[in-house]
Amino acid sequence: MDAHNEHVLFSVGYDGHTIAVAGNAAGLEQIVVDDEVVSATRNLYSHGEHVFNLPDTGDVHFAFQLQPEHASAIWALRSPAGVLARGEEAFINHFPRIPGARPENLPAPSRTSRALAVGGAGFKLFKSAGAVKVALAGSAFAGWSLLFDWRFAAMIISILVFHEYGHIRAMKRFGIATKGIYLIPFFGGAAVGDRARTHWQEVYIAILGPVYGLIMCVAALIAWWLTNIEILGQVATFGALINLFNLLPIYPLDGGRVLKAIAWSANPNITTPFLLVISAVAFATTAWAGLWLLSFFLVFGVIDLLGSRQQMLNDQTLPMDGYGMSVSGAWYAATIAAFVGLIWLMADAVPGGQVPMVMLRD
Missing domain, CATH: 2.40.128 (Lipocalin)
Structure with a gap:
């Protein structure tokens, strides 16, 4: 050894x-x-x-x-x-960094950081009450009902809950403590749990939510195809849009968590040029397809990653190897492609189905 x-x-x-x-x-x-x-x-x-x-x-x-x-x-x-x-x-709950990894001595937290930590702890305590979950779920249902109707709201919330359940399942697989699911009106939801111990765990936890959301969207699509009930098709395409939004490369969305885990696992000296090359190719591809919203957020996400270089250097989370980074990137790209494909497929199939595609292109 x-x-x-x-x-x-x-x-x-x-x-x-x-x-x-x-x-x-x-x-x-x-x-x-x-x-x-x-x-x-x-x-x-x-x-x-x-x-x-x-x-x-x-x-x-x-x-x-x-x-x-x-x-x-x-x-x-x-x-x-x-x-x-x-x-x-x-057992020793800490791995030493492999050669060339980040420095071990982190800077002392500033007074502002301490204040934010105290505030975050207070907010966490506030969220622990079961009544908050019920109130948020009720607000989310009421919000979607106002925009559409109660049937649409119920099905969209089912997709959101299943999406967050995917995160919870992933956390439990790694033995990470979970604290429940919180629905956020007009936005989506959040699965709250302890921090991942490795970057592969971070990728797996982040991506499994959209994967579970994709399963529900495909189920709604199949149900629409079998019954020709329009609301099922609308739920499939709008559910795909919500899940796709969560895959945008902006932290703390699921997509931002995936890309940060990949970028922070790489050698810091090659991360910047690699990100610039990959983002240029991805921008050209999405722009060629007319998906300007994705193009815009892609650039925004890369700027966010490049701006977090100091955090990356101080990161102590266990990194992935080249194989893990490749699998993570391919899984992320394939999941995005699946949602875009579903939205494109349903654009002219049901009334209102073109709205998500218009949003992606506008």
Whole structure:
């Protein structure tokens, strides 16, 4: 094991052997028995499983679940005959940065930052009340009902809730504490939870909301195709527009979170020229398609990313490797293309269906 890049999360003893779980900031996870690597895989989740040969015992199965909120790890060692040992150990809830990563010493928070933190904590406490969720949901329903009618409002809110449920599901998959869903009148919703521990988790959590929203929009589209009920087609196209808006490359929208996670995972020295090249290609593509609204926000989002360079240098979140960044970028682009395609398909299919396309082109 290369001690420069990997460090031990936790270790356990069994039958005179030391079994250690080690990893690095790029997501490489290793099982080390008596200073010898016996199993390795790429894992960015809070749980893991490994099968390896343990001297004097034979093939064994080692599974663990990290509990960041308690800084502990629950583990179990099994053989084909049954459980050999199990227990709970303290673990180090921090990865050292890989070579060339951001500096570890962050500047002390300013007085303004402290005030904002206190205000944010107060707002968080305010949101914790269940009555606030009910009030926001009622306001959102009333707002959409005023714009259209109660049936349209109910279906749009269903899409929004399912969108936010996608975020919640993603958080729970990574063992991140969640605090619920809040609907925002005339805008959308917010799934509130603790901070992601890796940039891949940030991408997965951010993108799964629009993916769940896409599932609901496609379901409405299929229902419209089978029944020819116009309101279902309208819900599909307006639901697609709302989800597409959330994918705009502006933080803290879902799209901005995805792009920041990708940009902040890259080497700072190549991030700026890479962003400029990619944004130029994307701007030319969207402008050629006449999608001027997307073109405008694309430029705005890139400026926002370039302006956050100092934050990027101080970022301590675990980065993605090249493969993770490529998958994230392709997933983001494919999701945008799916929503644009749905809006384009429905533009002339139902009354009012052309409004989202006009908004994208205006």
